[in-house]
Each structure stands twice: as C-alpha cells, then as structure tokens.
Amino acid sequence: MKTIIRNCKLGFLVLLIVNFFGCSKFLDVVPDGVATLDNAFSNRNSAEKFLFTCFNMMPNQNSPFDYPGNVGSDEIWWDIDYSAMNDFSGSQIARGNQNITNPFQNYWDGGNGGKSLWIGIRDCNIFLENIGRIRDISEYERARWISEVKFVKAYLHYFLFQMYGPIPIIDKNLPVNVEPSAVKVYRDPVDKVIDFIVNTLDESMTNLPDMIDDPAKEMGRPTKAAAAALKAKVLVWAASPLLNGNPDYANITDKQGTKLFPANVDPEKWSRALNAVKFAIELAEENGHKLYDYKNPLFNITGEIAMNFTLRGAVTERATQNPEIIFAPTTSANGFQNYCTPNFYNALVVGVQELSAPMKIAEQYYTDRGVPIDEDLSWDYANRFSTQRNADQTHKYYIAAGETTAKLNYKREARFYAHLGFDRGLYDVQSQSGITTGTVKNRAGEAMAATFSAQHIQTGYFIKKLVSFRSSITGTGPSAYNYTIPVIRLSDLYLLYAEVLNEVKNVPDNEVYQWIDKIRNRAGLEGVLASWNKYSSIPGKPTTKEGMREIIKHERMIEFAFEGQRAFDLRRWKDAVKYLNQPIEGWNFQGKDLNYYSLTTYFQKRNYTYKDYLWPLNQTAIIKNSSLMQNPGW
Numbered sequence: 001m002k003t004i005i006r007n008c009k010l011g012f013l014v015l016l017i018v019n020f021f022g023c024s025k026f027l028d029v030v031p032d033g034v035a036t037l038d039n040a041f042s043n044r045n046s047a048e049k050f051l052f053t054c055f056n057m058m059p060n061q062n063s064p065f066d067y068p069g070n071v072g073s074d075e076i077w078w079d080i081d082y083s084a085m086n087d088f089s090g091s092q093i094a095r096g097n098q099n100i101t102n103p104f105q106n107y108w109d110g111g112n113g114g115k116s117l118w119i120g121i122r123d124c125n126i127f128l129e130n131i132g133r134i135r136d137i138s139e140y141e142r143a144r145w146i147s148e149v150k151f152v153k154a155y156l157h158y159f160l161f162q163m164y165g166p167i168p169i170i171d172k173n174l175p176v177n178v179e180p181s182a183v184k185v186y187r188d189p190v191d192k193v194i195d196f197i198v199n200t201l202d203e204s205m206t207n208l209p210d211m212i213d214d215p216a217k218e219m220g221r222p223t224k225a226a227a228a229a230l231k232a233k234v235l236v237w238a239a240s241p242l243l244n245g246n247p248d249y250a251n252i253t254d255k256q257g258t259k260l261f262p263a264n265v266d267p268e269k270w271s272r273a274l275n276a277v278k279f280a281i282e283l284a285e286e287n288g289h290k291l292y293d294y295k296n297p298l299f300n301i302t303g304e305i306a307m308n309f310t311l312r313g314a315v316t317e318r319a320t321q322n323p324e325i326i327f328a329p330t331t332s333a334n335g336f337q338n339y340c341t342p343n344f345y346n347a348l349v350v351g352v353q354e355l356s357a358p359m360k361i362a363e364q365y366y367t368d369r370g371v372p373i374d375e376d377l378s379w380d381y382a383n384r385f386s387t388q389r390n391a392d393q394t395h396k397y398y399i400a401a402g403e404t405t406a407k408l409n410y411k412r413e414a415r416f417y418a419h420l421g422f423d424r425g426l427y428d429v430q431s432q433s434g435i436t437t438g439t440v441k442n443r444a445g446e447a448m449a450a451t452f453s454a455q456h457i458q459t460g461y462f463i464k465k466l467v468s469f470r471s472s473i474t475g476t477g478p479s480a481y482n483y484t485i486p487v488i489r490l491s492d493l494y495l496l497y498a499e500v501l502n503e504v505k506n507v508p509d510n511e512v513y514q515w516i517d518k519i520r521n522r523a524g525l526e527g528v529l530a531s532w533n534k535y536s537s538i539p540g541k542p543t544t545k546e547g548m549r550e551i552i553k554h555e556r557m558i559e560f561a562f563e564g565q566r567a568f569d570l571r572r573w574k575d576a577v578k579y580l581n582q583p584i585e586g587w588n589f590q591g592k593d594l595n596y597y598s599l600t601t602y603f604q605k606r607n608y609t610y611k612d613y614l615w616p617l618n619q620t621a622i623i624k625n626s627s628l629m630q631n632p633g634w
Contacts, residue, residue: 041130044137050127051145054152055220055329057120059107059159061485061564062333064355065090066113068105068163068615069564070336074580075361076562077458079354080602081450089113096606100619100634107163109618117156118170124153125173143207150204151222151230154197158234161193162568163615164631165243166260169196184627189260194238201231210287215320220330220484225287228280229326229488235276236496239269239503240572248610254629270503277497281490284326289490291522292317292324301435304397304414305428307524309469311418314491315563316468316483326493328486337471337480340463342421342448343455344438344473352478353448356457357420357562359585359599362408365416365558369535370525372554373408376535384408387597390424400424400439406587406597414524419561421462423587423596429469438473442589443596450589458602459586465562485563494518495559499552508548516555571613580608609633 040050064070071078071090078085085091089104089112098104102112110116127149131142160167166187174182188196205227212218238244245265253259294309316337319325339355363384367376374381388407390399398417399405403424409416421427423442428435442448442460450456470481498515502508517527525531528542528551541547553573557566570576584603587596611633622628 037126037130041133044134044141047127047131047134047137047145050123051149054120054123054127054149057115057117057123058152058155058329059115059117060331061329061487062331062336063113064336064339066105067564068107069567071355072105073567073570074582074584075357075566076355076463077358077584077586077602078356079456079458082354082455085354094606095603096608098612098616100616100630103616103618105615106618107160108615109621117160120156121153121170122173124149124156125170128153129173140207144209147204147207147227148222150200151208151227154200154204154227155230157193157197157200158230158237161197161234162237162571164617165249165614166190166254167193169193171196184625186254186256186258186627187260187629189258189262190238190243191262194234197234198231201227201234219319220328222327223287225280225284225289226327226488228276228283229493232273232277232280232493232496233488235269235273236500237572239266239273239500241574242572242613244269246574248613249632252632255627267503270500274497274500274504277493277500281493281497284490284493288323289326290323291490291518292322293522296430299430299434302397305435307414308397308418308428309430311415311523312465312467312469314489315465315485316470316481318483319486324489324491325486326488326490328484328488331484332482333466333485334480334482336485337467338478340466341471341473341478341480342427342438342440342442342462344427344448345475345477347476349477350455353455353457353462355463356459356586357461357463358459359461359587360582361561362416362420362422362461364554364561365419366413366525367535368411368413370413370520370531371536375537377537378535379411380407385597385599387594398426400426403439404594415558419463419465421464423460427464427473429467429471429473431472431474436473442587444590444592456589458589459584460589460596461586463562491519491522491559492565495552495556499549499556502545502548502552505545507545508542512548513542516552519555519559574613576613577608577610580612581605 040046059067061067061069064076065088070076071088072093078091080086092098092104104112105114106112107114107117110119128146131146134142157167157169166189168185169188169192205224208222208224208227210224212221212223243261245262249261250263252261292310292314294306294313313322314324319328338351341352343349343352363373367373367379369376373379373384384407386407387404388410389404390401395410399409405422405424409422409425417425421440423440425440427438427440440448440462442457444450466485468481468483472479494515498512501512501515505512513528520527532542533539538547542551553569553575556569560566570579583601583605585599585601588598588600591598611631614631616634617628617630622630
C-alpha cells in the first residue's frame with residue numbers, strides 16, 4: 001500500500017479516499033492487471049486501460065433505479081409489491097426518504113446507488129499528468145486521448161454541479177506534501193464552476209474528432225459535436241431559474257463568507273447559452289447529425305407503423321444506425337427495457353413488466369391535433385376516464401378491433417402510441433420476416449396483469465418507448481435488442497434552442513417556432529401556431545413569452561419522456577415542487593373486466609420542498625471536511 005502511494009504521488013483526493021473510504025477503493029484506480037500507476041503508463045495498452053477507467057466513471061443513464069433521472073422522479077413508477085424494489089435508491093427517493101445520514105444516489109462519497117465521481121475526476125487528473133510519459137503512441141492519438149479525458153472530466157464536474165450546485169473545482173491533484181489544511185477544500189461559487197466546465201470543454205474540442213471513424217470499435221467516445229452540445233447544456237443550466245438569481249439561495253455564503261449563488265438574475269446568461277446552442281447545432285449538422293427517420297426497404301409497412309418505429313428508434317436505435325445521437329456511452333439498456341416489456345411470452349418470465357408510467361404522464365401527451373388534452377376544443381376531456389369500444393377503423397393501428405379501452409387512449413398524438421403500451425392497445429415490433437403485432441391485455445387474471453403479487457405494472461401504462469422495435473415479443477422470454485439510452489441527441493439541441501430564443505426575445509417569433517416545429521413535424525403534428533390557432537381553447541398562447549415558455553416545457557416533457565431528462569429539467573426550471581408532489585395514479589390493476597378502468601391512487605404525496613432541488617451531502621463528509629457546508633434546507 002505504501003509503495004503504491006509513493007509511486008503514484010497522489011494528492012488531495014487520494015488522501016480523502018484513503019482516509020475516508022478505505023484502501024480498497026483507492027486501489028480501484030489501477031486497471032486490472034496493472035500493479036502500479038508507474039506500470040499503468042509504461043506503454044500504450046496499459047494507458048488505454050486507464051483511459052477506459054476514466055470513461056467507466058461516468059454515471060450510467062441505463063440504470064433504472066440508480067440514475068437520478070429515472071425512478072426517483074415522477075415519470076416512472078415501479079411494482080411496489082416487489083419488496084426488493086422498494087429498497088432501491090430511486091424508489092426511496094420517490095417516496096420522500098432522501099436524508100443526510102446516508103443519502104440515496106450518493107454521487108459525492110459513493111454509496112446507496114451512487115458512485116463517487118470525485119474518484120473519476122481524480123483518475124482524469126492522473127491520466128492527464130502521466131499521458132506524456134508514453135512513447136509507443138502517435139502524437140495524434142495522445143492528443144485525442146487528452147481531449148477525451150478532458151471531456152470526461154468536464155462531464156463529471158457538470159453532473160455533480162447538476163446534483164449539488166456549488167462544488168469544489170478539482171483541476172489538478174495536490175502533491176502529497178501539501179499542508180493538511182489545503183486538503184479541506186471549499187465549494188466554489190456557481191459562476192466559477194460554470195466557467196471552469198465550459199473552459200475545459202473548449203480545451204477538449206481542440207483534438208476531438210469530427211466524427212467517429214470506426215463506429216464498431218469507438219462508439220461511446222466523444223466528438224467535437226458532443227463537447228459543443230455538452231457545453232450548450234451546461235450554459236442553459238447556468239441561465240435557468242434554479243441557479244440564476246434564485247431568491248431561495250441569494251444569501252447563502254460559505255464559512256469564508258463567499259457567496260456561492262448569484263444573487264440577481266442575469267439575462268446575459270441566456271445570450272451566452274444562445275450562442276453555444278447555435279454553434280452546437282451547426283457543428284452537429286455539418287458532421288452529419290440529423291433527426292432519425294425509420295427506413296426499411298425490405299418491408300412494405302404502413303405509414304403509422306413507420307412513424308411508430310421512427311419515434312421509438314430515435315432513442316432505441318444504436319448510434320451506428322441513428323444520426324440523431326450526438327453522445328451515448330456504451331452501457332446497455334437491456335435490463336431497463338426488460339422491466340418495461342409486457343409479458344407476451346408463453347411462459348412465466350421473471351424480470352419483465354415491472355416499470356410503468358403514471359396516469360399524469362399518459363395525460364401529458366397531446367391530442368391527435370397537437371394541443372394538450374385539456375385545451376383541445378373537440379376532445380372529450382371530462383369523460384376521459386370512461387370507456388369506449390373500438391368499433392370502426394379509425395384506430396386500427398393503435399387499438400385492437402372490437403375491444404374496449406379508456407377514452408383517454410383515443411385520438412392521441414403518434415408519440416402517445418409509440419411511447420406507451422396500454423390495455424387493448426396494439427404493440428408492434430419488427431422481426432426478420434416482417435412485423436409482429438401483439439395486443440396488450442392488462443386486466444386482472446390476464447397474462448400481462450398480476451401473474452403473481454410481485455410481478456405487475458402498477459399504473460396500467462407500459463413504457464413502450466424504451467423497448468426497441470427490434471426486440472422480440474414471441475417465444476418463451478424476452479430477447480432484448482441491445483442499445484444504450486442517449487445522453488444527448490439532436491432533438492435536445494433543437495428544443496433548447498427554441499427555449500433560449502424565447503428567453504432572449506421580448507415576444508416569440510418564427511425563429512422560435514421553427515425549432516420546436518421540427519420536432520412536432522417529425523411526430524406528424526402541425527406547427528405550434530397552426531395547432532393552437534385552430535384547435536386550442538387558448539389560441540393566443542404561442543404568441544406570448546410566458547405561453548411559449550409553457551409550450552416548450554411541455555414539448556420537452558413529451559419528447560424526452562423516460563430518457564432521464566425530465567427530472568433535471570424540472571429542477572432547473574424550478575418546477576419540481578409543482579410536479580413531484582402530485583399523486584401517482586393509474587388504473588386498478590386488481591380490477592377484472594371493465595372494473596379495471598377505475599382511477600386508483602398508489603402514492604398520495606411525496607412532500608417535495610425547496611431543499612430537494614439540490615442533493616444533500618452526507619453529514620459525515622461535512623464532519624470530516626469542516627470547510628464544506630450542507631446544501632440549503634438539509
């Protein structure tokens with residue numbers, strides 16, 4: 001142990017890890033098969049292992065219960081009768097059990113579903129300090145690896161920033177002979193953290209490739225477009241209400257008297273974000289990124305099914321086949337999609353149909369005329385929970401012929417049918433021989449209902465969006481098509497651009513509308529102005545800054561449903577208190593026949609307050625480092 005520390009010459013973070021976390025986690029920085037860090041940088045192959053160690057520290061967006069954007073927010077609910085799932089970190093947070101003694105999804109110290117991202121940042125610094133020692137590597141590859149690790153380093157700082165707000169900036173590891181007081185770092189102010197992340201991303205762009213040259217081997221590694229897109233997202237966070245003049249934080253200072261949050265709203269932050277998003281879009285499009293559009297010359301399929309596959313494929317197609325994806329690490333979503341899959345199989349299968357969407361998410365999608373269900377002039381909002389038999393051909397691609405389902409499931413936009421599976425709804429996938437269509441049957445006593453107490457969805461809405469249209473729904477069990485949920489796709493930048501343009505302008509105009517309309521048009525909807533003018537009870541809504549802000553937010557919540565984005569958006573908008581305190585409702589999964597269609601409350605109220613906008617630090621970490629201060633309200 002002493003030899004390793006002497007050879008590594010690690011600083012501040014190593015001391016923290018050895019003292020606070022124990023020797024075993026410290027040793028994890030050395031890749032498997034490498035005895036010391038001296039050996040880790042003795043040749044190209046060993047250094048490449050260390051490079052991948054840095055990448056592996058990025059949070060896994062494909063983890064349903066441990067990623068802060070998935071279970072734990074309000075758009076994915078789990079089978080609460082499955083007792084083991086109730087103990088998972090996301091389930092605990094969703095029920096309001098976050099705490100300071102042993103925080104869930106602890107990405108500061110590590111534990112309870114989280115891993116310490118400071119270890120990852122330290123690894124990045126070690127790599128950057130030592131990569132110059134390698135001789136059997138080309139200068140092109142060395143420069144690229146340096147840029148990639150700077151990207152990871154910026155991403156880890158950004159992720160911590162989203163969760164905790166002001167964080168210490170760890171640009172370099174301190175030497176081992178530093179004074180003990182220097183180890184007890186303070187948290188840096190919000191604006192300083194933002195500038196550091198942005199500057200690091202600017203540095204990373206220098207030697208990142210324009211595109212991935214060898215997709216089979218290198219997917220999951222960043223490009224210039226990925227760095228530019230991440231920079232854009234960072235600056236949108238900086239401009240958003242949570243950390244831009246939030247009065248709740250205006251007077252918060254650290255133990256040195258330094259103000260950690262900006263006291264006043266700075267409109268120029270939106271202008272800075274505008275330039276960054278515009279540049280990111282231009283760079284992405286120049287390098288071939290575009291919205292995904294399903295094409296298959298081998299099958300003659302209907303426009304409705306092609307649209308369904310387009311809207312699902314925007315997320316579930318691999319980056320090698322999906323030009324919309326700007327950045328997606330290579331972790332697998334297989335377990336996540338199995339949890340979302342109905343049990344179509346001719347056997348009792350464990351690990352399927354455990355996650356579902358609450359009723360409010362089903363209500364969130366637009367009508368087939370592109371406006372909210374409570375604004376559509378002709379949609380029967382008052383009777384949405386009653387039932388209706390599918391007696392004609394109007395919904396033949398969405399609802400089984402002659403079957404009865406909720407009125408809520410009729411006359412909805414294409415994303416509703418692509419993203420959600422529901423009782424008596426049709427479920428299409430593609431096989432080698434053509435299209436396979438199943439019918440969801442979710443009432444008590446049926447195959448996709450509660451086959452036993454600990455395997456059923458709670459709310460009645462399956463999350464179809466995360467099940468690839470290339471996965472099988474026949475046979476004795478799931479055969480999941482392997483993909484990874486994207487971290488950034490081009491549609492994200494389009495909607496961010498609409499958002500920042502709307503904030504910069506006094507009133508919205510065609511420049512604002514065109515970017516949101518690109519997403520709506522792909523989903524088969526008319527543009528914002530036309531839809532609201534013709535079909536909404538509030539026709540002037542898109543013509544005001546406030547109204548357009550609401551529309552853009554709504555569009556993001558639909559377009560990025562179940563992708564781990566909503567939780568972060570609700571927090572940066574300061575809207576989480578409004579949404580996360582709403583009850584979790586759904587159909588009565590214990591109801592037989594049409595008794596199934598009884599609105600049932602499964603969780604009443606979470607008691608989400610202003611303190612929950614930022615994650616708590618473990619109280620032990622604050623005791624060990626007296627320079628740190630707890631987040632407001634905790």
